[in-house]
Amino acid sequence: MMVELLAASGALSLAGALFSLLLIRWDGPSKTVACLFGILAALASLGSGMLALFSEPVILTAPTVFWFADFTLLWNPLAGLIVVVISLLSVSAWIYGFSYFDEYRGHGVGQIGFYMHLFIISMLLVVLSDNAFWFLVFFELMSLTSYFLVVFDQTKQSIRGGFMYFVMAHIGFMMIMIAFFVMAWAAGSFEFSAFRMLELPVGLASVVFILAFVGFGIKAGMLPFHSWLPQAHPAAPSNVSALMSGGMIKIGIFGIVKVAFDLLAGSDCQLWWGLAVLVIGVVSSVLGIAYALMEHDVKKLLAFSSVENIGIILIGVGVALVGCAMSNSVVAALGLMAALYHTINHAMFKGALFLGAGSMIYRSHTRNIDQMGGLSKFMPVTAIMFLIAAVCVCAIPPLNGFASEWFTYQSLLTAALQGDGLVMGFMAFAAAALAITGALAVICFVKCYGVAFAGKPRVDFSDEMREVPTSMVIGNALLVLMCIVLGLGIAYFAPIMQDIASATLGIASVAIASGTVVSIPGSYAAISLLVVAIVLFVLCLFLRGILGIFNAKYGAGVRDDAWACGYLPDRSMPPSSGTFATNVRGFFGPMYDARDAIVERKSLVMRAYEGLISFLKKLEPVADKYLVDGVTGIAKRIGVAARSVEGGDYRRYIGYIVIVLGISLILTVAVG
Numbered sequence: 001m002m003v004e005l006l007a008a009s010g011a012l013s014l015a016g017a018l019f020s021l022l023l024i025r026w027d028g029p030s031k032t033v034a035c036l037f038g039i040l041a042a043l044a045s046l047g048s049g050m051l052a053l054f055s056e057p058v059i060l061t062a063p064t065v066f067w068f069a070d071f072t073l074l075w076n077p078l079a080g081l082i083v084v085v086i087s088l089l090s091v092s093a094w095i096y097g098f099s100y101f102d103e104y105r106g107h108g109v110g111q112i113g114f115y116m117h118l119f120i121i122s123m124l125l126v127v128l129s130d131n132a133f134w135f136l137v138f139f140e141l142m143s144l145t146s147y148f149l150v151v152f153d154q155t156k157q158s159i160r161g162g163f164m165y166f167v168m169a170h171i172g173f174m175m176i177m178i179a180f181f182v183m184a185w186a187a188g189s190f191e192f193s194a195f196r197m198l199e200l201p202v203g204l205a206s207v208v209f210i211l212a213f214v215g216f217g218i219k220a221g222m223l224p225f226h227s228w229l230p231q232a233h234p235a236a237p238s239n240v241s242a243l244m245s246g247g248m249i250k251i252g253i254f255g256i257v258k259v260a261f262d263l264l265a266g267s268d269c270q271l272w273w274g275l276a277v278l279v280i281g282v283v284s285s286v287l288g289i290a291y292a293l294m295e296h297d298v299k300k301l302l303a304f305s306s307v308e309n310i311g312i313i314l315i316g317v318g319v320a321l322v323g324c325a326m327s328n329s330v331v332a333a334l335g336l337m338a339a340l341y342h343t344i345n346h347a348m349f350k351g352a353l354f355l356g357a358g359s360m361i362y363r364s365h366t367r368n369i370d371q372m373g374g375l376s377k378f379m380p381v382t383a384i385m386f387l388i389a390a391v392c393v394c395a396i397p398p399l400n401g402f403a404s405e406w407f408t409y410q411s412l413l414t415a416a417l418q419g420d421g422l423v424m425g426f427m428a429f430a431a432a433a434l435a436i437t438g439a440l441a442v443i444c445f446v447k448c449y450g451v452a453f454a455g456k457p458r459v460d461f462s463d464e465m466r467e468v469p470t471s472m473v474i475g476n477a478l479l480v481l482m483c484i485v486l487g488l489g490i491a492y493f494a495p496i497m498q499d500i501a502s503a504t505l506g507i508a509s510v511a512i513a514s515g516t517v518v519s520i521p522g523s524y525a526a527i528s529l530l531v532v533a534i535v536l537f538v539l540c541l542f543l544r545g546i547l548g549i550f551n552a553k554y555g556a557g558v559r560d561d562a563w564a565c566g567y568l569p570d571r572s573m574p575p576s577s578g579t580f581a582t583n584v585r586g587f588f589g590p591m592y593d594a595r596d597a598i599v600e601r602k603s604l605v606m607r608a609y610e611g612l613i614s615f616l617k618k619l620e621p622v623a624d625k626y627l628v629d630g631v632t633g634i635a636k637r638i639g640v641a642a643r644s645v646e647g648g649d650y651r652r653y654i655g656y657i658v659i660v661l662g663i664s665l666i667l668t669v670a671v672g
Contacts, residue, residue: 020113034113052080096475175215220252238358274321284311
């Protein structure tokens with residue numbers, strides 16, 4: 001059934017992509033057809049992923065025209081989890097698109113539908129591929145289609161962000177390809193099943209791990225390879241940003257986990273692998289949210305927040321690797337479970353935040369939160385949903401962000417208590433950094449929500465400032481609902497994550513839930529977020545009752561305007577986004593200065609690149625005159641033929657590059 005559902009999803013996606021192109025002249029029909037086919041395809045893939053979570057692994061193998069690479073797909077719990085994540089995001093993104101895509105009328109809505117369909121199906125096939133060659137093919141297709149979505153607006157910012165993303169994506173691709181070729185050379189096959197049987201020497205296994213970790217880490221957006229993420233994600237349409245930040249960068253995490261715990265399962269895991277991943281995770285989490293705190297652009301803020309959450313996930317992966325190196329199955333399972341739980345949780349609340357940001361931009365026509373203010377009065381439903389998602393990203397109980405971060409803390413504590421002095425020191429360092437990250441996240445999203453939604457408008461909004469259309473509300477609400485369910489339902493979902501982690505590690509699963517309570521094996525730590533939610537609800541009712549009694553007795557009430565220390569409030573008084581970041585800016589000053597210097601150097605490189613392109617364009621008429629007309633008739637015919645190929649469309653150039661990469665890949669395999 002899993003195979004049939006995925007086949008149905010693929011067929012629907014391809015049909016949706018085809019019809020989007022056929023109807024490209026008519027924006028309304030192409031939008032409707034793309035979204036309808038997208039929803040149906042996502043529901044089919046969701047069913048396939050759900051079955052994979054609770055079933056025994058299923059392998060599908062089919063011969064291809066390439067003698068060295070059968071088409072092999074594997075459904076197992078780990079792949080099923082990522083398929084579920086991508087599918088849930090896709091359902092919401094397509095529903096959201098029914099109204100949101102109206103923003104792109106006259107700019108080729110059908111193209112967005114075409115690329116989105118191919119982007120989503122390529123992500124699913126990357127996750128399910130069990131052959132290195134086809135994994136790389138679909139990985140490249142995923143990068144290419146997402147690139148086209150990033151540069152769709154054709155603004156200077158989107159082209160610059162797309163260029164950086166394209167370069168970084170292919171650097172990562174090359175490192176992953178080298179890692180897979182090393183394993184294929186040792187195994188004599190491109191099948192992942194052959195990779196799993198390898199017992200590589202420590203040195204060679206470490207080389208493969210480093211290449212794969214950096215390659216997939218670039219796709220995940222970890223520091224110091226994160227620079228593409230805050231440039232590319234904001235440039236894409238907001239529902240595409242939700243797919244990229246919630247889904248695509250999780251494929252980077254999936255790749256790290258797959259290589260470290262699955263493909264290198266036959267090789268000895270080294271302690272320094274885990275410690276290195278842990279340190280990278282700590283740096284990404286702290287600096288990611290510190291960078292987010294300084295942003296005024298709501299989508300860049302959310303992109304940097306994704307860097308932070310990727311760091312939190314990597315902390316869990318690092319703990320799991322340390323547990324494997326220590327031969328401690330409890331620590332390994334707990335760390336990996338925390339990482340996987342935060343993977344789906346981050347996908348849900350970050351997807352909701354990007355859709356919420358898209359709604360804010362849809363009405364205010366700006367990404368600068370300092371030019372918003374008071375949006376909750378005009379968009380109350382969007383404000384509530386954004387607030388819930390912001391509470392999740394701040395890891396405040398009883399929602400899903402707190403649930404997975406609680407397990408992350410417990411994994412660090414368990415590893416510290418059961419490890420030696422070196423491990424204890426690293427775990428203590430990571431726990432302290434995670435606490436700092438949480439504090440900065442609260443400041444960041446209090447700033448974001450407070451400046452954008454609270455207070456009074458900072459500019460005179462037009463009459464169209466009102467709640468967004470119903471489809472955009474529904475698409476966002478689905479992800480917000482998942483945030484609530486994944487938090488309150490921790491006693492149900494945590495054992496599922498534990499089973500996935502145990503299956504990935506090849507160990508027996510341990511019971512961690514009883515009723516509504518989850519607990520840590522061998523520890524007194526336990527929690528029930530459902531009970532916490534009830535207590536918080538009762539406490540809020542109690543405080544509201546006390547306030548009502550006080551108001552009735554003394555005649556006090558809630559002011560309509562803000563209290564301004566005895567002065568009449570005006571628009572200049574509400575705090576701006578810079579107000580919240582002032583103290584943090586002073587504390588992290590050297591770090592921000594270093595970043596600004598690096599960004600300036602990158603800007604110089606980009607300006608040099610743009611100058612070179614401009615210079616070559618100016619030389620083109622000269623080349624036409626002296627190299628075509630002035631040489632021979634043969635050269636002229638070659639030039640005319642070249643003009644038919646070189647149409648001036650950047651997408652055609654990218655297509656040439658991809659074709660060359662594909663041919664190079666095939667030739668490399670054939671020669672090897």
